[in-house]
Structure formats: structure tokens, C-alpha cells
Amino acid sequence: MANTTGKELQAKQKSEVAAPAEQIRPGAVFVPAVDIFESEKEIVLLADLPGVKSEDLMIDLRDNVLTLSGDIAPFEGADETDIFIEYEVGKYHRQFTLSEAINQEKIDARMENGVLRLSLPKSEKVLPKKITVKAG
Amino acid sequence: MFIPRGLFYPTTGFGNAFEELERMRRDMDRLVEGFGGRSLSLPTAGVFPLVNLTEDKDGYYVRAELPGVKSDELDISVTANTLSITGERKLTDEGKEVRYHRREREAGSFSRIISLPGEVNADQVEASLKDGMLTIRIPKAEAAKPKQITVK
Numbered sequence: 203m204a205n206t207t208g209k210e211l212q213a214k215q216k217s218e219v220a221a222p223a224e225q226i227r228p229g230a231v232f233v234p235a236v237d238i239f240e241s242e243k244e245i246v247l248l249a250d251l252p253g254v255k256s257e258d259l260m261i262d263l264r265d266n267v268l269t270l271s272g273d274i275a276p277f278e279g280a281d282e283t284d285i286f287i288e289y290e291v292g293k294y295h296r297q298f299t300l301s302e303a304i305n306q307e308k309i310d311a312r313m314e315n316g317v318l319r320l321s322l323p324k325s326e327k328v329l330p331k332k333i334t335v336k337a338g
Numbered sequence: 339m340f341i342p343r344g345l346f347y348p349t350t351g352f353g354n355a356f357e358e359l360e361r362m363r364r365d366m367d368r369l370v371e372g373f374g375g376r377s378l379s380l381p382t383a384g385v386f387p388l389v390n391l392t393e394d395k396d397g398y399y400v401r402a403e404l405p406g407v408k409s410d411e412l413d414i415s416v417t418a419n420t421l422s423i424t425g426e427r428k429l430t431d432e433g434k435e436v437r438y439h440r441r442e443r444e445a446g447s448f449s450r451i452i453s454l455p456g457e458v459n460a461d462q463v464e465a466s467l468k469d470g471m472l473t474i475r476i477p478k479a480e481a482a483k484p485k486q487i488t489v490k
Contacts, residue, residue, distance in 0.1 A: 212444075238439040
């Protein structure tokens with residue numbers, strides 16, 4: 203796929219989590235935009251998490267449920283006043299159910315410029331096997 | 339007086355009457371919703387990237403969320419009272435062998451101009467891009483800073 207399509211980006215409001223698990227701390231919770239794709243050997247998830255530092259990101263995989271949850275530290279100075287506000291800042295939360303078995307030991311997560319890249323290698327037993335049909 | 343966030347959105351000067359009406363409608367929506375607390379349908383200029391503009395006594399702060407944009411793909415320029423942000427967001431090429439389950443992230447170019455409420459010192463603008471968050475600090479021009487006046 204070409205990655206420079208020449209099109210212009212459209213302004214989009216972040217979407218809020220419809221029914222978040224009950225929060226102890228108040229504040230908005232947003233759904234991060236993700237790309238998920240798979241190759242023969244792995245499933246890769248890319249998530250836009252602007253403002254989340256790598257130490258504030260929690261990734262959890264258990265019982266085939268993958269949970270991403272990112273915290274945002276406040277970054278506005280205390281004596282700043284708003285002139286105009288077009289987006290809200292808040293936590294990120296999203297869950298996925300994985301249908302494939304994942305090799306837990308080889309999971310790799312990297313944060314770069316606010317984008318998470320999570321590689322989930324498939325475990326050996328679910329790698330596709332070529333089946334040859336023998337001529338009878 | 340209680341003023342909801344983002345209610346008095348500055349006009350850019352080249353809006354038409356329809357946009358003005360639309361803005362007023364959104365402002366009314368916000369007034370109604372505003373008393374219940376935070377509203378999600380913030381009024382925006384509809385241009386990527388969405389920005390938050392704040393000020394303190396020394397300067398203006400423009401912040402935008404630009405995940406995946408590198409600093410060399412971003413071009414920021416400031417005049418006496420406008421700020422322009424242009425750039426391009428590229429996504430990494432994953433090759434032809436992959437199959438997608440979800441594809442929500444978008445690539446593309448963007449350009450935006452923001453009118454600042456007062457005169458600024460264009461020589462001392464600082465911009466930083468960290469964890470996908472762009473922060474631009476624009477010092478106010480001396481003439482635009484509030485002056486403390488002592489009553490004798």
C-alpha cells in the first residue's frame with residue numbers, strides 16, 4: 203500500500219469509550235485509533251496514543267483478551283487560561299479479543315512519537331501448514 | 339460568570355455567513371450542555387490538526403496531537419499574529435504480505451493557520467514534539483503583555 207496518498211487529513215474528534223469500566227478517577231476515556239494486521243508469523247497492532255509516555259502505558263494479555271490502557275500526565279501550566287479548546291485530553295482504553303494463540307514470551311512493544319507498535323508472534327501450533335493433496 | 343470552555347471561539351476573518359450560523363448553533367448547544375459539565379462536541383474549526391490555545395501572562399501555548407509525525411515532517415511559521423502549521427503524516431509501509439483486521443489510522447498532509455489574539459514576538463517561538471504531542475510556546479510582544487499598575 204502506498205503510504206503517501208497525497209490526500210489531506212480531516213479533523214476528527216476523538217471518540218469516547220461508550221461504556222468504560224467504572225473509573226475511580228474522573229476524566230474522559232478515549233478509544234485510540236488502531237491498525238491491526240497480520241502476516242503469517244505475527245499479529246501487529248499500531249495504536250495512536252499521543253501524550254502517553256511508555257511508562258504510563260499498560261498492555262495486558264490474558265485469556266485471549268488484550269487490553270491497552272494509557273495514562274496522560276497533565277501538561278498545561280497551572281496559570282494558563284483557555285482561549286479556545288478543540289480537543290479534550292484524557293486516558294486511552296481499548297480491548298480486543300484475539301482468536302489466535304500468541305507466543306507470550308516473544309511479545310514486543312515499542313513506543314515512538316506517540317504511536318505504539320505491538321508485535322504479537324503467533325505460537326508455533328497455529329502457524330499455517332501447507333497441505334498438499336496427493337494424487338490418488 | 340460561568341463560561342463553558344471554548345464558547346467564545348475567535349473567528350478567522352474569512353468565514354462566510356453559513357459558518358457563522360453554524361458556529362452560533364454549536365455555541366448554543368454548548369451553553370445548554372455546558373451546565374451539565376464537560377461536553378464532547380467541542381466547537382472546532384474543522385481543520386486538522388485540532389489545537390488547543392491557552393495563554394499565560396507571558397505567552398500563548400498552542401498544543402496539538404500529532405501521533406506518528408516526525409519533527410522534520412513538520413513546518414511551523416509565525417508572523418506578528420498568525421501561526422501556521424503544515425506537515426504530512428506518513429504511515430510505515432507494511433508490505434504486501436499483510437492482511438488487515440482494522441485500519442483506522444490515516445495518513446495525509448495537513449496545513450492550518452491560527453490567528454493569535456495579540457501581537458507576538460516571532461523571534462523567540464519554541465516548539466517541541468514529544469510523544470506525539472506538539473507544544474508551541476509563543477512569547478507575547480512587549481506591547482501586548484499586561485502591565486501591572488500600582489495605585490498610589
